[in-house]
Amino acid sequence: xxxQKKRTAREIIENYxxxxxxxxxxxxxHTHEIFRLGIRKLLPKQVELISGPGCPVCVTPVSFxxxxxxxALEKQVTICTFGDLVRVPGTNMSLAGAREKGAKIRIVxxxxxxxxxxxxxPKEQVTFLSVGFETTTPSACLSVKKxxxxxxxxxxxxxxxxxxxxxxxALKGSADIFLYPGHVNAxxxxxxxxxxxxxxxxxxxxxxxxxxxxxxxxAHPVRWQQTVEKMIEAGVDTFxxxxxxxxxxxLIKKTSxxxxxxxxxDAETLSAAVQAIRAEGENA
Numbered sequence: 001x002x003x004q005k006k007r008t009a010r011e012i013i014e015n016y017x018x019x020x021x022x023x024x025x026x027x028x029x030h031t032h033e034i035f036r037l038g039i040r041k042l043l044p045k046q047v048e049l050i051s052g053p054g055c056p057v058c059v060t061p062v063s064f065x066x067x068x069x070x071x072a073l074e075k076q077v078t079i080c081t082f083g084d085l086v087r088v089p090g091t092n093m094s095l096a097g098a099r100e101k102g103a104k105i106r107i108v109x110x111x112x113x114x115x116x117x118x119x120x121x122p123k124e125q126v127t128f129l130s131v132g133f134e135t136t137t138p139s140a141c142l143s144v145k146k147x148x149x150x151x152x153x154x155x156x157x158x159x160x161x162x163x164x165x166x167x168x169x170a171l172k173g174s175a176d177i178f179l180y181p182g183h184v185n186a187x188x189x190x191x192x193x194x195x196x197x198x199x200x201x202x203x204x205x206x207x208x209x210x211x212x213x214x215x216x217x218x219a220h221p222v223r224w225q226q227t228v229e230k231m232i233e234a235g236v237d238t239f240x241x242x243x244x245x246x247x248x249x250x251l252i253k254k255t256s257x258x259x260x261x262x263x264x265x266d267a268e269t270l271s272a273a274v275q276a277i278r279a280e281g282e283n284a
Contacts, residue, residue: 013042020046024175026167027184028055030206050175053167056132056160057084064160065090068129071158072103078121080114081129083107111143111157112230118147118155130157134187137161142234165192172196178203182242186264189274205270228255238280240264240273 025031031051034040040049053059069090071077079095086095086105099105104124108114111128118126130140140157147155164184178201180193185205193203238260241248249261260280262273
């Protein structure tokens with residue numbers, strides 16, 4: 001029997017002749033990569049690609065920005081935030097607008113940076129704006145835990161954190177297939193994905209390209225090392241790299257050999273990483 005000719009991913013996509021299908025990506029990074037790579041142009045007419053909720057900043061409610069601005073302008077609280085949140089509009093202005101009116105708005109690279117600022121400025125009330133999904137929530141919680149251990153009374157977080165399961169449940173009637181973000185599923189597992197599949201909503205867990213991230217790390221190696229060191233200082237002892245290759249795992253190991261690192265690039269390695277991390281928790 002003649003061996004079936006192997007086809008490239010592009011050939012499979014362009015020659016798809018199956019039934020109409022709606023695919024929804026629910027992560028902003030997936031949306032960015034789909035546009036950057038021109039994938040929409042490759043899809044046949046019967047395949048509809050739908051952009052879902054996107055990044056956590058994109059779905060941050062106006063009321064959250066308004067509350068942060070109120071704390072900054074009316075209560076003279078120093079607001080620490082990631083840079084991408086600064087220009088998100090509130091009802092009357094953005095955080096950038098509040099800064100122009102005299103508010104103290106500081107851009108930080110991690111919640112630990114905000115906690116450290118509070119430690120160095122005990123006379124200021126410092127609030128970190130915590131937005132994100134399952135991947136960013138733990139680091140914000142760790143900063144509060146660390147602040148409490150250090151006896152800080154001037155540090156707090158204002159949260160707009162969200163979890164993905166509710167989004168999947170709300171959107172399951174809008175798509176036939178979900179493109180699940182690999183970094184979220186590395187933390188939450190795939191139980192909900194499997195349950196939705198039983199209801200007729202298929203899905204695939206996919207990672208992201210590391211090209212831009214690795215370029216930045218080569219250009220700014222000191223910031224990478226500082227970030228990893230601060231995470232370790234805050235109590236993080238396990239890192240999971242999602243995507244093909246083990247470049248970031250190697251860089252983390254060079255920073256500290258005391259931490260554990262795992263690479264997740266397919267269902268098999270995801271399962272192995274989850275089992276290993278669970279075993280560590282049971283033995284702790």
